[in-house]
Amino acid sequence: MIRPGRDDDPDRLYTVTGGRSRAASKDFDLVTLVVSECDPVPGMQSEHAAILRMCRYPTAVVEIAAELGLPVSIVKILLSDLLDSGRITARHPQTTGAAARGRPGQPVAAQLPDPTILEQVLVGLRNL
Amino acid sequence: MTAHTAPARPWTERPPLRRPLLALLVSVTVTGAAGLWAVWAAPESFRQPMAYGAGATALVLCLVLTMAVHQREKVRRYRRRTAYLADQSRKLAEEVVPDLLARLRGGASADSALAATPPLENESYQRVVEQLARAIGQSESRRAAALAASANAAGRMQALATSMLADLRDMEHRHSDEEVLADLLHLDHRTAQAGRLADSIAVLTGARSGRRWAKPIVMESILRGAMGRIAGYQRVRLHSTTGIAVAGHAAEGVMHGLAELLDNACNFSPPTAEVHVYVEEVPAGAIITVEDSGLVMSDVALRRAEKAVSPEAAADLAGLSGTRLGLAVVGRLARKHGLTVSFRPSARGGTGALMMIPQDLISRPQDREDPPARAATAGATGTGGFSATSATHATPAPAPSRRGRRTAAAGGEAPWTDGTDGEGAWPAESWPAAATGRGRGGAEPAATPDHAPAAPAAGPAPTRASADAGAGAGSGPDDPDTLGIPRYSPGGLPKRRRGQTLAAAHSAGQSGSPTPAPSPARTLSPAESAARFGAFRRAVQGQDRGQDGSGSRPAPDRSASSSPSHPEDDA
Structure with missing residues (x-):
């Protein structure tokens, strides 16, 4: 099994973040959804460019981290750089769901599924 | 050893008496x-x-003559x-001693060099040579x-530093606490510096570098490394902004x-x-x-520095001062890899150091420009498209795969990667995209029936993806017809793109395309639904089969994974 942390890249993590070890903003947690607001420009740090390409559709922080093969904390630093420069937007999935539920006009599928429905599905599957 | 040469020494013989005696005889006569x-x-x-006189005269004459x-x-x-x-001295200075020195420097012992x-026939010369x-x-x-x-x-130190760096990277991935991470990064930095020192000593002592x-290292990584x-x-x-990469065997030297x-x-x-670092591509x-x-x-300092890094100076350790190892190391490395290093005054007011990396150490990954077009080509030709694919296969390491997927993400117009392999869970007829022959690699991380694992959150799936992505240099091209338009599984269930919120998927589905949608699913016969759940089960079991890289993977649909991957892509 190839570990994500295997040391076969000359990049050290502190050079990726420029020596920082904590994100400037606290806006990100593991499931924060990130959407890029612009395309990568030449000369950009490769990780930033990769994030921008990856996040054309909303992508969770943890997915970005797995995709880049970097620790989540490092990714958060990179993301907060991008957030500061306005290249990405971030939002929390729960707030989205809550907002959707609160609005009657929203399609039903936008709501987070009700736990009881999920339970019923589970039971149904088991009964097959 | 001088015994057999003794007769040849003219000065050790008695002076020859033959001629004086002959002269005496002749003069006496x-x-x-x-x-x-x-x-x-x-x-x-x-x-x-007269007799006395003549006798005395003759005697004196004879004596004088003799x-x-x-x-x-x-x-x-x-x-x-x-x-x-004089001849011996010349021989000593011009032949014997230089030969001797050459032999001794070549690693011969004193005795074997002497043998x-x-x-030399001159004993004292021989003694001098022996002592020398x-x-x-010695x-x-x-x-x-x-x-x-x-x-x-130095070699051991290098190995230690390398393994420590690997350990540290492991730990950095394990510990998400920011405090711990900060400490780990600090240690990482210190260890990297210690490693550089060990590298320097290894280079100077001629140890293996x-x-x-195993792969070309892109310039950005070289610079950051x-x-x-x-x-x-x-x-x-x-x-x-360059996308060039340095050949793997020279990358460490260039970095150092x-x-x-x-x-x-x-x-x-x-x-x-x-301190500013610029990279410029030139024909050479x-x-x-x-x-x-x-x-x-x-000027003097510049000349001295140039001399220090010149290949000639690099061969000798004599010019090494106790504290300044850097330029000597650079010189050694330059000599080894054919780099050219020069110095000049900088426009910034300081000094500029230039390092030229020769063309034969440089590779240009072709994956930077226009990834969608390239991906389409790869899909059309049905081959891997370029050599880097096989390279990725050969070195299934996380980094290449990571970069490869990054590239793929660049060709992100391939959101629906329907590549199914031969033994995938889904019948081929249901996948128009699959019919184009994509996913022949069979190991595409993206070859995922969307609903198979019920998208098991973000936990195990990304890890699996990065684990198998090395083998997952699949060649699925983009699928333009699906761009932004929801796809439907054979069973008529809408497919959610990775990361796409349900809201977005649903609304797009309602507005975007004719929907076979949920309704047919409700009208399925029991046999059909049983078949479908059977397919579901197979897909779930495929998770296990996927371990050997042949089954279809129930990982979340990854938009990024269908394009051919390139280890060198750093964008």
Whole structure:
């Protein structure tokens, strides 16, 4: 099994973040959804460019981290750089769901599924 | 060893007496005859004094003549001896000693070097040579032993530093606490610097150079790898848009040499000044420029530095000062890899160091430009598209895969990757995209029936993806017709794109396309639904089969994974 942390890249993590070890903003947690607001420009740090390409559709922080093969904390630093420069937007999935539920006009599928429905599905599957 | 040559030494023989004796004989005969004749010819009264006189004269004459001959012989002998000695001295200086030194420097012991040297006939010369051989042999063996010990120690230090760096990276991935991470990064930095020192000693002592990279390293990584090894890396500003990569066998050397140049630049500029690094591609290769705004090197200093990094100087450790190892290391590395290093005054007010990497060490990954077009080509031709694909297969390491997926993400117009392999869970007829022959790699991380794992959150799936992505250099091209339009599984269930919120997916589905939608699903016969759940089960089991890289993977649909991947893509 190839570990994500295997040391076969000359990049050290502190050079990726420029020596920082904590994100400037606290806006990100593991499931924060990130959407890029612009395309990568030449000369950009490769990780930033990769994030921008990856996040054309909303992508969770943890997915970005797995995709880049970097620790989540490092990714958060990179993301907060991008957030500061306005290249990405971030939002929390729960707030989205809550907002959707609160609005009657929203399609039903936008709501987070009700736990009881999920339970019923589970039971149904088991009964097959 | 001198015994057999003794007869050949002219000055050790007794002076030859033959000629003086001959001269004596001749003179005695001649003077005797002349004396006798004179006595016989003299009048009777004068005969006796005449005899005495003639005898004395003859005696003196004989003596003088003999002495003269003898002296002449002696002079001749001394002349010969002088010439011989001069010849021996010349031989000693021009042949014997240089040969001896060469043999000793070549690693021969004093005795074997002496045995191989033709012996000198002059005993004192021979003694000189022997003493010389012993002294130099001793110092050479002392030097060699010290060098070997240092090289060995440096090699171990290198190995330790490398494994520590790997451990640290593991830990950095394990510990998400920011405090711990900060400490780990600090340790990482220190270890990298220690590793550089070990590398320097290894280079100077001629040990095998540090680690070798199995793949070309992109320039950005080279630059970051170099700046990560110096103390003041935060002052370094990188300006590079190039996509070139340095061959794996030379990457470590280039990084190390560059790190030494960067270290010099940081050490000889004010602690707050920035050091700028530029990369420029030229026909002969690539030039990395390190510019500081510190001390301006004088002409003499520039010349000295140039000399220090020139290949000739690099061969010898004699010019090594105790504290300045950097330029000597750069010189060694430049000699080894054919780099050219030069210095010039910088426009920033300090010194600029230029390192030219020759063309044969440089590769240009073709994956940077226009990924969608390339991906389409790859899909159309049905081949891997380019060599890097096979390279990725050959080195299933996380980094190439990561970069590969990054590339794929660039061709992100392939959101629906329907590549199914032969034994996938889904019948081929249901996948128009699959019918185009994509996913022949069979190991696409993206070859995922969307609903199969019920998208098991973000936990295990990404890990699995990164684990198998090395083998997942699948070649699925983009699927333009699906761009932004929801796809439906054979069963009529809408497919959610990875990361796409349900809201977005649903609304798009309602507005975007004709929907076979949920309704057919409700009207399925029991047999059909049983078949579908059977497919579901197979898909779930495929998770296990996927371990060997052949099954379809129930991982979340990854938009990024369908394009051919490139280890070198750093964008």
